[in-house]
Amino acid sequence: MEIGERIRGFICREILLEDESSALSDDTPLLKGAMDSMGLMQLVAFLEEDFEIELDDEDIVIDNFGTVTDIERLIVEKVGQVQTQ
């Protein structure tokens, strides 16, 4: 499953409690009402566990969590860093 699809699936299933992943597009703004603070904390815990990465303080910024596309870009970068270590 693609990274973006896994992220979208988690958000829909666990945070928005929606059945259909299509309810959320890759460009839906996440931080403007779609997700509350508890949802965001759930999402970060999921990303760290599922992708076996560690997100630093500087990673969890608005620019990296605005949309699924933003998160996917961050994860690709972090996974790449883990693989090259």
Add this chain to the structure above:
Amino acid sequence: MTRAAVRANSPATVEWVAPEQAEFYEHVARFARDLQSDASERDRTGSFSRELWDRCAALGIQGLPAPVEFGGQGADVVTTMLALEALGYGCDDNGLVFSINAHLWTSVVPLMSFGTDEQRARWLPNLCSGRAIGCHAITEPEAGSDAFALATRARKVEGGFVLNGRKTFITNAPIADLLIVFARTTENAAGPFGITAFLIPAGTEGLVVGPPMDKMGLRTSPMAEVILEDCFVPADAVVGSLGRGAKVFQTSMRWERACIMASQVGAMRRTMERCIAYARERRQFGQAIGKFESVADKIANMKIAVDASRALVLRVGWLMDNGHGTDLEAAVAKTFVSEAGVRVHTDAVQVHGGYGYMTELGLERALRDSLGGTIYSGTSEIQRRIIAGALGL
């Protein structure tokens, strides 16, 4: 003992409480009844009793859930809740019980959950023994229910951080030896991230505790503003990870919402039993007032409130003890119990009529104390948002 008294008194009516837990409940309740509180007088002056605090500490209350190796009792969540219910039942100094709860959930729990070995070794034994009093400081004048919108900043400098900001409504601040202060360490962080928890001993230069705040209820539990003016803390003052203070705060809230209501259950039970006794003894129109349906119904509703509240609270404890999430269940319990507490105490004043309205009986004080429950640890409105969100709304 009368049939009614047996039914009202027995904690064993909760079938899923183990015999040793019921025994512990009775032990704490007996202790609490013997505290002989002068809470009514101290309510007028807004005075905290260090003597009663120390006596509770000697019993082990202030370290109930903490590991034995750090001076705690190593109690599971359900046992902790039962002890706090018993304390709330036996002791009518609701402010003292509130201060003990605040100490447990905002200093003992975060340190035992997130503290480094050094932090735990230095602070937990003193916190558990009651020699040190703890609190946390997150709420700000412009960041109440929206707690993560805090304006307090921690600037990284060589060897540590410098904090600036103003905190308000900080329970235990005037008597605290240790504060866990939340401040933003990263700008542009998403949502609750970029906030860090710092462990700051009272008396640290730049940390100023304001005068005690005058409030409606829980007046024997001191509260104040905390001002941070270029307050330097070393790098090892960080509790948990940098930028992950929200997790520390959420853990405190999870325990607090679940457990602080246990004491409220005890207070409701105490009030209900007073009403039963009064309704059986007080005669009007030639009969005990408890024979009037309008009075009996109020007390019957109190019994429903006590039993339902206890079940909701202990459900959260069981879930926590068994490693389950409790965001929804704790919000349900917090909302129900706090609102039931207000109803029970309002009805108790009504059942006692003019006597209930007088300060002498302490019922109007209990009503004022209960009102705080719908506000602290997340208002009822916030709890309903959590519940609705968990339901996909």
